[in-house]
Amino acid sequence: MLKRLLRRDLWTAGRVLAGLALLLLLLVLWRVSAVRGARETVVHSDFGAFWLQGYYFLTGRPLFDLPPHVRGPAYPPFAAMVFQLFALLPLPTSAAILYFVNLLLVPVAAYLTKGIVDKLHPERNRAAWPLVVAVILSLQFFLNNMNLIQLNEVILVLCLLGIKAYLDGNDGWAALAFVSAAAIKxxxxxxxxxxxxxxxxxxxxxxxxxxxxxxxxxxVFRGVDAGVRDLAQYQTKVLSQFERGHVISSSTNQNLGALVYRLTVPAPDDINRDYRPLFPTSERTAAAIYRTAFAVVLLAFVGNLVALRLRHAPLTAFELGSVFLAGHLLSGITWKAHLVTLLFTFYCFLSIRVRELGRRLRVFVYVLVAMMFVVGLTGRDLVGRVVQHRIDGYSVIVWTEILLFVGCLVFSQRVTREREVASGAVP
Structure with missing residues (x-):
């Protein structure tokens, strides 16, 4: 191996220059990460909450008794165990490392996304532009995740690695990737x-x-008494509020519950004053509408999976896209930083050969693509605070998620039907 690396013909001038350019880029990215990490504290900081929960886990303190002005508690005990790695270093250093990792994970997520979709749909448009556009349109969510020094890119890559492992026949690794991701978030x-x-x-x-x-x-790490207490407190202090139907209607939340409540109930604690409910009603009515919408989305999602299983349908990227979207729509919390997964669903639809579709589906895809552009190119720095607040307040992002979800259900069934016809399984 060493002899191969030392071969003179391997180290051409172009490769040496490319290597030096890559090294310089990494050094610049690390410097940017260090500057950003130096600003982190435990107060009003997502990463500060990670670090502090890891520190509490490491030192044996109760995980969910956080001081005032610290975000959380929101993470399971397994996540706190993982966060110990952050607590081994000073907070600014750990923050810089995660920021740097998030920078590197953007191309990794794009690479895995392309590999998965291309493997499942070899007939799709394999030109470079669908992936480039998907990255550009989802970039604001990646930037938001990096600015907050959040873990959503790590979770996305874990899920993509789980999908890849499943496609490669590595069932145990697939299960481990998905369960680990769920145990963190x-x-x-x-x-x-x-x-x-x-x-x-x-x-x-x-x-x-x-x-x-x-x-x-x-x-095992914390001992039986502390470990059981952690699980009980996570249930009572975090999960129970959503089990009781609590909805965060702030315009920063991009899920089904927030959409319903913003349409119907004023949010007095919201900093966004640039929108008003379109259909004012009582909170009790809003809760009933939300429960109904939740049930419809859940039943549509599960029903589609059951129908595909009964048909012994092969896996499609649209089916996987519906899983990402169902998670966001039904979750109690879906901040913009969570929506890095839109990279995958955007690429699914952008790589469709639209000319091969019927008229109605073609129009539907064009509408979807238009919504993608609205969502992807309307960050506050591009359109200003007022426009962005109205987009958030009137839930344009959530409506796009819903349309994408419907599209994923439709196309997962359509692709299955086309493959059955092509194989002669159905007339």
């Missing part, structure tokens, strides 16, 4: 559900030891 549990409903039996069974490990490891 609960929303990827939709992928665990998908694996059980649609995956191979071996993959579904692999979920059991993976989930048991994610529950048991924090207990």
């Amino acid at each position: 609960v929303v990827p549990a939709v992928f665990v559900g998908w694996l059980i409903l649609r995956g191979r039996r071996r993959a579904a069974l692999a979920v059991i030891p993976a989930a048991a490990a994610c529950l048991a490891l924090p207990v």
Whole structure:
């Protein structure tokens, strides 16, 4: 191996220059990361909450008794166990490292996305532009994630690695990736559900030891008494509020509940004053509408998976896109930084050969693409605070998620039908 690396013909001038340019770029990115990380504190900071929860886990303190002005608590005990890695270093250093990792994960996520979609749909448009446009339109969400020094890119890459492992036949690794992602942030549990409903039996069974490990490891680290207390407090202090139907209607929240409440109920605690409810009603009525909408989306999602399984349908990228979107729509919290997953669904639709579609589907895809551009190119720095607040307040992003979700359901069934016809399984 060393001899191959030392071969003179391997080190051409072009490769040496490319290597030096890459090294310089990495140094610049690290410098940017260090400057950003130096500004982090535990107060009013997402990463500060990660670091502090990891520190509490490491030192044996209660995980969910956080001081005032610290964001959270919102993360399961397994996440706190992982956050110990942050607490081993000073907060600014750990923040800089995660910021740097997030910078590097953007091309990794794009590479994995392209590989997965191209493998599932070899007939698709493989030109470079659909991926480039998908990256550009989802970039504001990646930037938001980096600015907050959040973990959403890590979770996205974990889910993509889980999908890749499943496609490669590595069921155990797929289950481990999905369960680990869900144990850090609960929303990827939709992928665990998908694996059980649609995956191979071996993959579904692999979920059991993976989930048991994610529950048991924090207990082993902390001791039985503290470990059980952590799980109980996570249930009572975090999950229970959403189980009771609590909805965060702030314009920064981009899920189904926030859409319904912003349409119907004023939010006195919201900093966004540039919109008003379009259909004012009582909070009780809003809650009933939300429960109905939640049930419709959940039933549509599960029903589609069951229908595909009964037909023994092969996996499609649209089906996977519906999993990402169902997680965001049904979650209690969907900040913009969570929407880095739109890279995947944007690429699914942008790589469609639109000319091969019927007129109605073609119009639908054009509308979807137009909504993608509105969502992707209307950040506050581009259109100003007032326009951005109205886009957020009137839930343009959530409406786009809903349309994408419907599109994923339609195209997952359509692609399955086309493949059945092509194989002669149906007339």
